[in-house]
Amino acid sequence: MIINGVSIDATFAEAFPMKATRAIITAQNEKWAMISAQAMTGFATSVIACGCEAGIERILNPSETPDGRPGVSILIFAMGGKGLAKQLETRAGQCVLTSPTSALFAGIDEGEQIPLGKNLRYFGDGFQTSKKIDGKRYWRVPVMDGEFLTEATTGRVNAVGGGNFLVLAESQHQALAACEAAIIEMKKMPNVIMPFPGGVVRSGSKVGSKYPALGASTNDAFCPTLKGITATDLSPEIESVMEIVIDGLTKEDIDNAMRVGIQAVCDLGAKNGIKRISAGNYGGKLGPFHFHLQEIMA
């Protein structure tokens, strides 16, 4: 398949099941909601070493938030329910409880309930108070700037992590420009995050390493500087490869995000140095979710 001169590989991205939740952070203005959200989703690029994958889903209008203030919704993904709950609580405690004017609410009502502010309340040292409104429990924790308001729990759902595609270009700056264009479009899609910095990964990995202590290592088949000395998957003109990784609440959410992202890359086309779109798969051994590029773009 070729779109605007860009070859779409007959391959698939391989993804795996994760657990996910959404949290809504509000503050007196969008600036401070975003600061808190960025802190909470910081160092959450890959479950390989971060414990979770998290990102900002979108900015919320005051009419969309529980307390009528500007807000940001974030999604957090982890390999298991316990890990998710631990990461959520740790990050909420360090990044939202501490952030000026912030409040924290559940972004998903359904699914198993996991603690959001349920245990953070103990920071109040006995001065915390509870309010149950419309069936939802909130905690009011006295803090130095006033009161930290948080919902007690949020819903945990099954989700999909590790959707991806690779952009193969004639130069580094062309690969990055294409990925930036893709991210702009993908950020408009609901229920997905691209957890890596700016949404773009330059260090795509393969499973395993020559070093026993490492579970993952550089994807040498797609490393342009190794073209002559490894079993490369790159043709001579490819000088740079970048990856976009997508986590979504459902497979369909990732399908949709990949479609708009790949289309944005293809819109730049071969004339801008974009030669191929490929995907990271590990022979079907990594996970049960397969995203076939040509089917998605058909």
Add this chain to the structure above:
Amino acid sequence: MSALTFTVKQETAQRVDMSPLVCQLLTNKSVAEIAGIELQNGKRKIRADALFEITGSDTQNIIIKNSFAKLDFIAKELQDGNMTVEGDAGAYLAIGMKSGAVTVNGDAGLYAACEMKNGLLTINGNAGDFLGAALPGNKQGMKGGTVIVKGNVGQRAGDHMRRGTMLIEGNAGDYCASRMIAGTIAVMGSTGRFLGYAMQRGTLLLWQHPTLSATFNDCGSHTLAFLPIMFKSFAKLDSRFADPTQAFDRVQRFGGDMAEKGRAEVLVKL
């Protein structure tokens, strides 16, 4: 199916225990069976059809017409039904109510919403003393649900209240929220003496400045984030509390009762 309607033929001299005439106890009963139910009336028993003209058949939707202040225990432990009282209700209205909705288009007597567990009780007139309170000797009053009173309430509203929301559009008598354990009481009108006496936790939300005892301490003026959420939850109610112009988030906060746990708060609109 029309509502099961009990129309009072003539007021009785003695009080009547209305607890058998509640939705969950009348399910699948015919009008003839309901007519034969005996109600305690003072020291004697009286057949339902001796006191009421009974029409309609929807046992989950009950109307009591020409009601008077000696009909006690209306909607006792109500579950999942609707009851409407045209006139006054006696004591113990909606005592132990579990779910459903009760509307009184008149006044209610003592102990309305006493130990209520859930549901919605609307009193369009006044309510007597011990609204949402615990029975004498019991430790916990109202444990959930919402009570709306469009008129005034008597003394000891919310005594021993444990959870839930009490919305009073008029005035509250003395000892409002006495010994309150938790929950929310909002009063748009004035409040009497000894407000929050021995109050442990919970919130008293006031539109008028109260007279507070020395055991409530001023914590200053604040903007509280939970108030807009709480007012938003009132929007669906048939009450002045649903009026957006009545909502506020800026309050003077008083903490107390310091002679008790001291974790309760009185929030006064600024």
